[in-house]
Amino acid sequence: MVLTARDLARLIELNKKKAELQFQASVLGVTPDGELRRVSVNAEELSERAKAAGIRLVFPNQDRLDELASALEEFPPDAIRAGIKVRDGKAYQTLKDRGMIVKKNFENRAEIAKLLIIIARMSEEERNEALRAIAAGALDKPLSATSIDECTRAKLARFLRRCGIMCALSGSGLLPSGEGLEGDKEIRIEMQNRCVWVAESARGRLEENLKKMQNLNARIQLKNAERQIKVFSEEEENVFATLQKEYLDLLKEQDEVLREFNEEDGLASRI
Numbered sequence: 001m002v003l004t005a006r007d008l009a010r011l012i013e014l015n016k017k018k019a020e021l022q023f024q025a026s027v028l029g030v031t032p033d034g035e036l037r038r039v040s041v042n043a044e045e046l047s048e049r050a051k052a053a054g055i056r057l058v059f060p061n062q063d064r065l066d067e068l069a070s071a072l073e074e075f076p077p078d079a080i081r082a083g084i085k086v087r088d089g090k091a092y093q094t095l096k097d098r099g100m101i102v103k104k105n106f107e108n109r110a111e112i113a114k115l116l117i118i119i120a121r122m123s124e125e126e127r128n129e130a131l132r133a134i135a136a137g138a139l140d141k142p143l144s145a146t147s148i149d150e151c152t153r154a155k156l157a158r159f160l161r162r163c164g165i166m167c168a169l170s171g172s173g174l175l176p177s178g179e180g181l182e183g184d185k186e187i188r189i190e191m192q193n194r195c196v197w198v199a200e201s202a203r204g205r206l207e208e209n210l211k212k213m214q215n216l217n218a219r220i221q222l223k224n225a226e227r228q229i230k231v232f233s234e235e236e237e238n239v240f241a242t243l244q245k246e247y248l249d250l251l252k253e254q255d256e257v258l259r260e261f262n263e264e265d266g267l268a269s270r271i
Contacts, residue, residue, distance in 0.1 A: 008113035123147035139176035
């Protein structure tokens with residue numbers, strides 16, 4: 001049995017939803033329905049699988065999140081409600097600061113999931129050091145990674161950087177530096193239904209591909225609409241077929257650009 005990065009990203013989604021429902025119940029006075037129970041059951045199931053795989057759910061800037069959570073506990077529910085209503089005050093600012101970190105981590109949940117699966121493969125000592133760096137939101141000293149192979153170390157560095165923790169490979173470990181990474185620099189690009197990471201050198205190619213696909217898709221949709229109201233001539237059918245082939249060719253090109261990133265979705269930890 002395996003726990004995939006997608007499974008772990010789903011657990012992050014469920015935990016966030018669970019926290020929101022609990023907040024609505026305890027602070028806003030909204031009585032939760034069966035959704036809270038359903039979310040809790042699903043989260044617990046995935047959480048047990050994560051534990052069995054040796055994965056600890058730690059988020060970037062977890063230390064700061066814990067500080068803000070403790071600060072929020074000092075405010076009574078009515079103070080938090082009042083702050084939310086006027087969008088001002090210490091309670092509201094604390095809630096807002098925490099929400100910004102949570103939002104960023106949620107948006108980056110797929111990369112956090114990949115990172116945690118890689119870290120679970122490290123020795124206990126190295127794993128604990130890596131998790132401490134994630135919780136702090138920065139690497140403040142060299143991180144040893146001798147317990148994983150060279151390829152996995154490269155992935156570890158890549159996923160850390162995607163999570164905002166700058167580092168560079170150095171022998172069998174990582175250094176707390178973002179300098180000299182031109183060849184490894186990645187760009188986050190938002191696509192229609194997901195976000196992807198590609199090498200900076202591939203950015204132009206992917207963006208041009210997406211632009212062409214968008215234009216072609218509009219032309220194909222128009223042709224489809226025309227086919228609903230009239231019979232195409234042979235020439236018109238050939239034009240339509242050509243447009244479809246061009247679109248498929250662009251899809252293949254996109255798959256090639258994103259091949260390495262797409263393969264990461266298969267990253268898993270055996271239970």
